[in-house]
Amino acid sequence: PAMYSSLHAADSDSDDSLLSDVSASPTRRCSPAPRPAPPKHRPTPDPTSKPKRKPKPKPKPVPSSTSAPASASASASASASAPPIRAAALSDPHGLAARIAPGSALTASASTVSFSSFRRLVQSRNLSFEPAAAFSNPGPAPELEPEPESEPAEIPSAEPSPPPAATHPPPQLRPKRVHPNSVSEAPAAAAEQPKRPRGDPGNFVRLNINGYGRKKSFKSQARRPTKYRSWKRQQPGGGKPRAGADEEGDFVAEALLEREKNSAAGDDGVLKVVEVAREDPSEQNLEGLLRKVFGYDSFREGQLEAIQNVVAGESTVLVLPTGAGKSLCYQLPAMILPGLTLVVSPLLSLMVDQLRKLPAFLPGGLLASSQTSDEFHGTLRLLRAGEIKVLFVSPERFLNEEFLQIFGDTLPISLVVIDEAHCISEWSHNFRPSYLRLRASLLRRKLNIQCILAMTATATTQTLQEIVNALEIPSGNLIQTSQIRENLKLSISMSDNRLKDLMLLLKSPPFVNMRSIIVYCKFQTETDYVCKHLCDNNINAKSYHSGLLMKKRSRVQELFCSNKIRVVVATVAFGMGLDKSDVEGVIHYRLPESLEEYIQETGRAGRDGRLSHCHLLFDSTTFYKIRSLSHSDGIDEYAMSKFLNQIFSSGNTMGCICSFPKESTSRKFDIKEEVLLTVLTQLEIGEEQYLHLLPQFSVTCTLYFHKFSGELSYELKDPAYCYMILKRPDDLNALSANLTKWLSEVENSKIRKLDAMFALAYYAVKGCKKTDGCSGSEHTPCIQKRIIDYFSKKEGTPDDDYCTPLRKSSTFLQSDIKVFLQSNSFAKFTPRAVARIMHGISSPAFPAATWAKNHFWGRYMEVDFPVVIEAAKAELVKFVGKGE
Template identity: 55%
Template structure:
């Protein structure tokens, strides 16, 4: 008898005694089994015994027999699993591990790469694991979690992914979740279970993992056997999905702060360059790389050239064999508005479809995913937000409505089809206009050296040079002032913390402006009892009877953490003494060292950020080139899913992931334009009041908004998006020349 996860997070047994001592308590989904192995009680339906009725006695006897059968099966299963775990602890042989696999998961053998990874981890060797989407990477930390004595920490980039992984954790292992988006009471309950040793596998966001209080708790009282970095490509700035918070996950921190014994880094898609960066950061030896083919062989891949009639082309495809017989299909789009538009179009044509994107309420996203998994919805039209952790093996087709942003994105998304091993179909509609639009958007995170210099001057201003003082940078106003996205500012600050020189230390992000209203006791009475309240009165200004103050300023004035100030006002609120409101989300940090030359540092940072920007553009160009090549081999613009296109795309994918990512892939963007400089000149003359940079002008000409030049304002100019087909760098160079000429002309007129 095999007890597996039932898919709702409440398996047959929530906790198994993994420490080798029998007689532990753990709940069962069988109502007839109590929480203790040694004494069971049946809480099923009670039957009222009729007087002189033999049938009533018979029912009770049957009930008793059923109870005994359940007890025997439960006891036998638990004993078998505990014996299997003990056997693996004694000798981690293939035979012992396979027996444990069979008992817990019901499988007779491991998939390619799984057994090797598990044995390396049990041997204490940090490992880099690259397996295709749906190839069972999670099992590679779940089995070690049963064997290893300490906690297994799983660091994951998305809360939705963590929830899904927790839900599908084998029910014999107790799991928990911590993220920055949790309610305080949820986090408190999880921390309590951690301290009591109830939780064996903890899913945690990188932001929460790096929290000072969280790290302190692990240093003092908890043992970490294994740290799992899921979606490990996010560690590398050269990946298709770089996350600044992941950049802080370095081996030195994981080993020194958490005392971790071993690291497992996992991803489904990574180029050679990305793997080298991840393994270097996590100090994983090159000999400890387990890499299997990143693309399964049960796909039929096809591409067709499309344009203004793409929705009609999609409908024709879905009404043609083999797609019309396929029960579950995912259609991927690049923009949220497309998901609603396309799903409605499909419904209007009698195809059961629903749109899915990150802008939908969480409950709606869950409902749509569950309906898709239970085959109540045939087609999900989604952005990249859909599919991570999707537990559905019979997806028969994945259709890309437009070209993906990278080979990694393409491989990851088509990998959600055919997990049951059956032949699956993947079609891509290639549209040159969408490619050019995506190429423009790839430049949206880029920055000029001028803007980086202004940003650094602010970060290291005279006001912040008091070392260990808590400094803050209000995100919304800074974003507009420096014309930088929040993610870009976070990336720069993270680099200043983790680069070759540690210039600052990042603190938890928070809303720094507090408006406080006193209700019961007078402010002075509370100040006499609390140094924090006294500091608040000194640092606040009173506006209409309300005390308004800056939390970092109060914390710095009495040398306490911002969390201490928040805890104090929260405690006062619980007592009914105060109410308060928080606003102005900000990055918080303390300066450790000032740079000798701001100019030199800004030049270095700009070069690094420009390389990241170019990497994004190059990835899109390579994906576009592969799609165009596949179209050319079929020698037709009609819908095609022939063997020639499959071989062409497979070859390109193999070369990309196993060769040089920097291989030449010519852009389809125009490299010059006769009227460009003339139009820039007219644009500058028409907008004399604005302060432009070459990048700002290039963005407007490409139809891309930014914090300082938002779409809502600048899309009204007739130059908006006019030169989307011209290479972004070409426009920047022309804009720089015209800006110099414009300044010179104005200076001449002024004299």
């Protein structure tokens, strides 16, 4: 018997595997053909004709009864006879035996062929049948009874068999496969088995039955290397892993690579237009440059005046609505001015987006903390070579003296652009301590800068005055347009069940037919919860907040911009630098913290000039929660005094470099880390400069010795604020009182902004007379009027007494505070700490993870915070006086 390797049996297209299985099949009982008589003797097989084991063996003839010399003569006599009449044999309905070459490895009867094919088909459809076990190692085939030496039975055939060759038989053609279920006379097409996947073991196919496994929805999710990694491997030593790089570093590197690929050498036409505009920055020449590079026919309101001021070297404050083209006001001058344009931006994602949107003829760069040392020095090398015209940096870079020393006489700066300039003012809705350092005195003293462009989309009169004073910009160079676009329909509705109303809103006109909608939430957990609820109700949505990885946020923004997802549920971080002009709707799931924030977020819609809709779901519970959180940054004078004593301790003399860990100090004085930085910044830029801030660093270094590999690694922990003492205050108590008062005013400013937002929403829902065009939930006329009044309010005008639902007293407040102090006598409380717990506000010393389990947590959220502080102060005096 012939033996066949598993390689033959595993291949579904192999003829040898088919014949080996056919030869081992039992005969069919219903066959009318008589069984051949047993032979007189068994022929001796030829050992040289056995098939050899090769990767791709070809079928060779094996010894059989047809190859014997005796049968050769019988075969010749049979072929010489007249051809038989064509008929369908009952034992061979498919005619398979007639097409099997006489020189094949094994020969079987027609009934054997038919039954074996049917048996294989039935077994292959059985769920418990394992073809790998059945066909890969078939084992030794049973011995077949050889054909008799007499003349074989005549096989019906359409054509007579050709006479055999004298010496060697001619090479036989591959036999055609016949469908096992065919009942036709003519041979039918073979039923091919499904091809197994490439590299898959056996004949099994991997199935994704219950949704497990990788699901590719978009092309960019395929398993292939990114552009940056492909490019990096082509560089010298590019295959090595980048030590210390994180996912934000990869994100920045990919943006730089994309910028490098998209950039092109400036052609002569653009250079000529730039030279003409540089010599004469007239309106006609600037519009020619605008058409040549940016493809626009004319400037929008405020753009031309700002560009002409900057080109002439005059510092300017520019206030344009969201999406009105503020970026153009520094991109076009950057092409004309001879030196570098330095752009200060608050967010890394915003810087990367602005870098990508630079025109191809304007080379740009980026300095970020997430870059590796090679990338950082590579950018500096391009800067010194003059190959970068626009450089994006964060405000924290100005704390680094080495960074400031880079820009000297060898690298002149023609323009400094401060994006989101309202962050400079502590009275703004988005105050950032690092922006406080961006003063004209610092910029001129350290960088020798003469021209500053401050840009913002939302700023009150008081905030604008603070910006003008800090940057020393003439008041006549303030360019301001309307902060409200006329193509926005503004609506507000009272909601008792915001999740249910949101679903109803998205499934009813006009939002049901919108392709791009942004839903703004306040908290990250709330964002994920709302997004999950929308997805469960067949609404294509994704969440976006700062808790997600940079690449995932970038992916969500990319899908939203390409209209592959309809709804993005996001926090306030989404939308800054969003390059999507066809957003049709914005829904506020919670009350915004200020009118500035409300205008900035609604401004994401309708940038293409088409009619867009913005809706606010208003409820008083949200107002209580947000107003309580507005008191999270306050400091008691007692805590401020202790903190200053640590900064200016007796051992910290003038010129001494000191530091303190952020986390432990924050927990010790119950002051947030951001507030600690604000106090240090105020000590540096105040009326008297007491200290000089230095870059942050880690105070703990842990070394790891790896015994087997012989390597040494380290880990930096406990980030700390570092500073140098320049002057010791004469009166620490007076300084502590002044700083506490200043922080209290900043806190009150934030609360007044929230009260103004509440008053607008409450008026639209409850007090609107609906006489100026308001109808139903749409209140565009009255909302626009109150917004204009808010932003045009003159400095020095007394603040409005906004009506809020907060209570000024409570019957059981004093008694509940007393019980709380008695049941938690082990803790050291301050009046502010007790009030925070009663309002449900987490703090470094009393985090929500521990104290939210207390049944007094958030019980008096509806009572005004100063009222709770006074009650806590009175009870603490009694509690300490009794010695409890």
